[in-house]
Amino acid sequence: MQRSTLTGQRLVAVFLIGFVLFNYPVLSLFDRTATLFGLPLVFAYLFLVWAGLILLMAWVVERRGDRAERLDRAGG
Amino acid sequence: MLQGPVVIAVSFLYLALLFAVAYWGDKRADAGRSIISNPTIYALSMAVYCTTWTYYGSVGRAAVTGVGFLPIYLGPTLVMTLGGFLLLKMIRTAKANRITSIADFIASRYGKSQLLGGLVTVIAVVGIVPYISLQLKAVAISYDLIAGYPALVSPTGGHGPILADTTFYIALILAAFTILFGTRHLDATERHEGMVAAVALESVVKLLAFGAVGLFVTFGLYNGVGDIFERAMADPQLAQLTAVASGSRGYATWFSLTLLAGLAILFLPRQFQVTVVENVSEAHLKRAIWLFPLYLLLINLFVLPIALGGLMHFSGQGMNADTFVLTLPMSAQHEWLALLVFVGGLSAATGMVIVETIALSTMVCNDLVMPLLLRTKRLALNAERDLSGLLLSIRRGAILVILLLGYLYFRLAGDAYALVGIGLISFSAVAQFAPAMIGGMYWRGGTRNGALAGLLAGFVVWGYTLLLPSFSKSGWFPASFLSEGPFGIELLKPHQLFGLTGLDDISHCLFWSFAANIGAYVFVSLLRAPTAAEASQATQFVDALKTTRPVGSALWRGSADAADLVALVGRFLGPARAQTAFASYARRHGLADAERLEADADLVHYAESLLAGAIGSASARAMVASVAKEEPLSLPEVMNILDEASQLRTYSRELERKSRELEAATGELKAANDRLLEVDRLKDDFMASVSHELRTPLTSIRAFSEILRDDPKTALPDRERFLGIIVSETERLTRLVNQILDMAKIESGNAEWLVDEVDMNAVVEQSVATTSQLFRDKGVVLSLDLADSVPLIRADQDRLMQVVINLLSNAVKFVPVNAGRVTVRLAADAESLKVSVTDNGPGIRREDQKVIFDRFRQGGDAMTSKPTGTGLGLPISLKIVEYFGGRLWVESEPGQGASFIFTLPLHNQENGKSE
Amino acid sequence: MSKKILIADDEQNIVISVEFLMKREGYEVTVAADGEEALARIRAEKPDLVLLDVMMPKKNGFDVCQEVRADAALAGVRILMLTARGRETEVAKGIALGADGYMTKPFSTKDLVDKVRDLLV
Incomplete structure (x- = not known):
């Protein structure tokens, strides 16, 4: 039980990270005319954060050590 | 080669392929070998979220707002992180209650209210119709474009007569296709495995097609992503598109769209269908949590490059950006790619239309039409009639009507908005479900009236601020309605309600509709306590993730007839299916066949849940009530049952805790018992030792006494010798008794301690003087190594002398004659005296160094001669030293002599203890 | 020919008293002060009776008794155990190990003499 809610808590943490990074004011820091690797800064930023979030989510739910742990307990 | 007939043929071939996949999926499902029981297919089916809006519209929106198309996908990504809670709870609740649609979910939560189910259905249909029309519009535009090849004709606004309108035929074809897909038979759980398989395939097709266009534009028309952006940035107008927005309005819109899309992924009827109703296993959710967002990321990767590429490619030609995905390959004469794009767009449209209309038709049938039909007495009372055919007809009719409504909206308002604009109107409509849904899953206090009020308020505000303006923009409403407000009332301008400015249409609607919706929901809910029905359902929904919860049957009381129930279910599912279902229920309960079933609460509940799968929970409840006499439970009774269930839960937790405690206590008891046994054994040993030590001198005394008594003629020297032995043994006995008493007194704390200032030098000197005779007798050299003066300590002088004398007499016993x-040494440091x-x-052997301080444990067998002494001297000395806060120990190597050392602290609190 | 008796005890004064009693009864007496010495003397002198103390240094009376009984050559040796530990279990243990008799200290000299006489008949 304890370990399952850990997965749940981690997912909530990922949500909060994403929510903060995808919105004002953090977003405004990258919202300017500049480029990164030849890409517009905000475009590159959004996709990088997005990909990072997906990796993080995959890591949280698929970690081998927690294989036995059922996701369905995440909320219990 | 891209003439109309070819395109049509390819389209039908593709639809046939989809149908074949669906048919295969259904066959496999019937055979019990599900092909969709796979987390990847589950995640792909969720990608039905990406419709033509994504496929064509994202590029269109990107061409206007730059990265502004992204919130529609970031919202769902964020919500999926919470999937482990929200979606899981929805899935488990839906399965437990046989819920088949979002209308059913809300109706069931608030006491199986038919009225509420109907309202949700109306909102969903009205809200989704524009969205369906969007799909029709997109397919029609793309068909007109591709059929016009090689010309690049941007579609014009005008419509011909209906019978000459491509869109009308597309609507009919999709309706027919959906009917074939979704309503071939009535499933008790409303699951459509074949449809899910087809939708998953469509998700792959649209991703591949879109990816192909992306690669073609990026690397075919331009030299990579960097090249496109470099050229675009050179144009100041295009460069703007790479920013979110300037000013707070941009970020507000950004946030609103993220929120809307996040809610849409939960509450769009088609998302509810694939995510909740069609879910095969909760475990699949795990992969979908990250795979679905990954799909969204991939399908959006090329959106901005295509938009910028298209804007530059068609610079000055006025080409609609919504069509770039198709027109870019066409303008480059890539016919095959254009055809692939068209098929991809068709995929996006058909996937959405099929799932959405199936979900809506279920709702319309179960929550709108059936409740009305069942009210008409003729239908309800005619118990002989098999209604399963009627149900299918209703659903088929609903599918057709919904698609025609979509077409109607397209004719009325479709031209006023870009694709994305229409989609957002629908998103805002389904967002109205959020308070009732989320509140219902986490708040027990929400009531039917609250949900009704909230939904109604939100829906009205939505209609006023988004739907009516969309008609107004199309000219069906006077334009003054938008610009001046109804009847010229400025405050009621639909896009600036109550004078609120500074927000875009969507954020504006979202703010006012949520304010009204949540406000009404909470306010009205709080007007009265939940009824019995509401409270029982609330508990089942809110506690869905807890392991034990009351089953529905616990909350039903009444009487019914088993045959009536079987017949009732048969009317809706068909008699054969009903017989099968009840027979398997009977087997599970250990009965030979359904004839022997007793109509208890469990059976009634089972019948109701079977019906709920077919006609919705609200209608099912009403139908069961028509054949079973239910004795209504009062709220207190319901609360009692629920309390019992929760008490049971508490008890079982308590029991677990208690048994853990008991286990721990048992362990402690066992340990304590072991300790006691050990103490007992030690005590036994002690008694045996005392007994032995007392009996030994007594043996000699008795023997010699008897010898002397029995034989008066004993020779004089013998007589004197024997008497001497008797005397010395008597002394030994006395000493022993004294020491045992001494030990007992010290141990029990009853010893007397005369504490005073003690000069340790004097103690040692007096002890040496007392024992000097022993040393002289044995010819042992005694040397003293004393400090000149040592600090006085507070202690009992006699007791300390007892210790030193004991050590000295021990020493003299063991040294060779x-x-x-x-050697006696006395030294002092800052802390203590050391003797x-x-x-x-x-x-003394190492293993004996500890035991010699135990009672009656003299040195072990290594000692050749039995030492004289009681075996209590060292234990008593140890007690005395410890009493004054010191330590007594031995340091010795066998053959090297021994040192008995004790320390006494200079400042100790122990010595005052007994005073 | 007088019977030979070995007294094995580490308590000097008890040895003196028992030796005196046995000599007065006309037996030939030898003495051992610990278990090992007792065993050695039993093997060497094959006494008719051993008065065996239980609590002795080096080897206790039970062990001595057990070894004597395990040695076929010593089959004729009678053993009377003397102990200051008078518990039932010890008596039982002594008898189980093959002792012919058991007396608890302190004993009556008359009882001891009678018992020895019985065992040597």
């Missing part, structure tokens, strides 16, 4: 040497008595005797 005439060669023995014993040591060192001899040159045989030493």
Whole structure:
């Protein structure tokens, strides 16, 4: 039980990270005319954060050590 | 080669392929070998979220707002992180209650209210119709474009007569296709495995097609992503598109769209269908949590490059950006790619239309039409009639009507908005479900009236601020309605309600509709306590993730007839299916066949849940009530049952805790018992030792006494010798008794301690004087090594002398005669005094060094001669030293002599203890 | 020919008293002060009776008794155990190990003499 809610808590943490990074004011820091690797800064930023979030989510739910742990307990 | 007939043929071939996949999926499902029981297919089916809006519209929106198309996908990504809670709870609740649609979910939560189910259905249909029309519009535009090849004709606004309108035929074809897909038979759980398989395939097709266009534009028309952006940035107008927005309005819109899309992924009827209703296993959710967002990321990767590429490619030609995905390959004469794009767009449209209309038709049938039909007495009372055919007809009719409504909206308002604009109107509509849904899953206090009020308020505000303006923009409403407000009332301008400016249409609607919706929901809910029905459902929904919860049957009381129930279910599912279902229920309960079933609460509940799968929970409840006499439970009774269930939960937790405690206590008891046994054994040993020590001198005394008594003629020398032995043994006995008493007194704390200032030098000197005779007798050299003066300590002088004398007499016992040497040292440091008595005797084996301080445990067998003494001297000395806060120990190597050392702290609190 | 008796005890004064009693009864007496010495003397002198103390240094009376009984050559040796530990279990243990008799200290000299006489008949 304890370990399952850990997965749940981690997912909530990922949500909060994403929510903060995808919105004002953090977003405004990258919202300017500049480029990164030849890409517009905000475009590159959004996709990088997005990909990072997906990796993080995959890591949280698929970690081998927690294989036995059922996701369905995440909320219990 | 891209003439109309070819395109049509390819389209039908593709639809046939989809149908074949669906048919295969259904066959496999019937055979019990599900092909969709796979987390990847589950995640792909969720990608039905990406419709033509994504496929064509994202590029269109990107061409206007730059990265502004992204919130529609970031919202769902964020919500999926919470999937482990929200979606899981929805899935488990839906399965437990046989819920088949979002209308059913809300109706069931608030006491199986038919009225609420109907309202949700109306909102969903009205809200989704524009969205369906969007799909029709997109397919029609793309068909017109591709059929016009090689010309690049941007579609014009005008419509011909209906019978000459491509869109009308597309609507009919999709309706027919959906009917074939979704309503071939009535499933008790409303699951459509074949449809899910087809939708998953469509998700792959649209991703591949879109990816192909992306690669073609990026690397075919331009030299990579960097090239496109470099050229675009050179144009100041295009460069703007790479920013979110300037000013707070941009970020507000950004946030609103993220929120809307996040809610849409939960509450769009088609998302509810694939995510909740069609879910095969909760475990699949795990992969979908990250795979679905990954799909969204991939399908959006090329959106901005295509938009910028298209804007530059068609610079000055006025081409609609919504069509770039198709027109870019066409303008480059890539016919095959254009055809692939068209098929991809068709995929996006058909996937959405099929799932959405199936979900809506289920709702319309179960929550709108059936409740009305069942009210008409003729239908309800005619118990012989098999209604399963009627149900299918209703659903088929609903599918057709919904698609025609979509077409109607397209004719009325479709031209006023870009694709994305229409989609957002629908998103805002389904977002109205959020308070009732989320509140219902986490708040027990929400009531039917609250949900009704909230939904109604939100829906009205939505209609006023988004739907009516969309008609107004199309000219069906006077334009003054938008610009001046109804009847010229400025405050009621639909896009600036109550004078609120500074927000875009969507954020504006979202703010006012949520304010009204949540406000009404909470306010009305709080007007009265939940009823019995509401409270029982609330508990089942809110506690869905807890392991034990009351089953529905616990909350039903009444009487019914089993045959009536079987017949009732048969009317809706068909008699054969009903018989099968009840027979398997009977087998599970250990009965030979359904004839023997007793109509208890469990059976009634089972019948109701079977019906709920077919006609919705609200109608099912009403139908069961028509054949079973239910004795209504009062709220207190319901609360009692629920309390019992929760008490049971509490008890079982309590029981677990108690048994853990008991286990721990048992362990402690066992340990304590072991300790007691050990103490007992020690005590036994002690008694045996005392007994032995007392009996030994007594033996000699008795023997000699008897000898002397029995034989008066004993020779005089013998007589004197024997008497001497008797005397010395008597002394030994006395000493022993004294020491045992001494020990007992010290141990029990009853000893007397005369505490005073003690000069340790004097103690040692007096002890040496007392024992000097012993040393002289044995010819042992005793040397003293004393400090000149040591600090006085508070202690009992006699007791300390007892210790030193004991150590000295022990030492003299063990040293060799005439060669023995014993040294007494006394030293002081800042903390303590240290006295040591060192001899040159045989030493003490390491294993004996501890036991010699135990009672009656003299040195082990290594000692050749049995030492004289009681075996209590060292234990008593140890007690005394410890009493004054000091330590007593031995240091010895066998053969090297032994040192008995004790320390006494200079400042100790112990010595005052007894006073 | 007088019977030979070995007294094995580490308590000097008890040895003196028992030796005196046995000599007065006309037996030939030898003495051992610990278990090992007792065993050695039993093997060497094959006494008719051993008065065996239980609590002795080096080897206790039970062990001595057990070894004597395990040695076929010593089959004729009678053993009377003397102990200051008078518990039932010890008596039982002594008898189980093959002792012919058991007396608890302190004993009556008359009882001891009678018992020895019985065993040597």
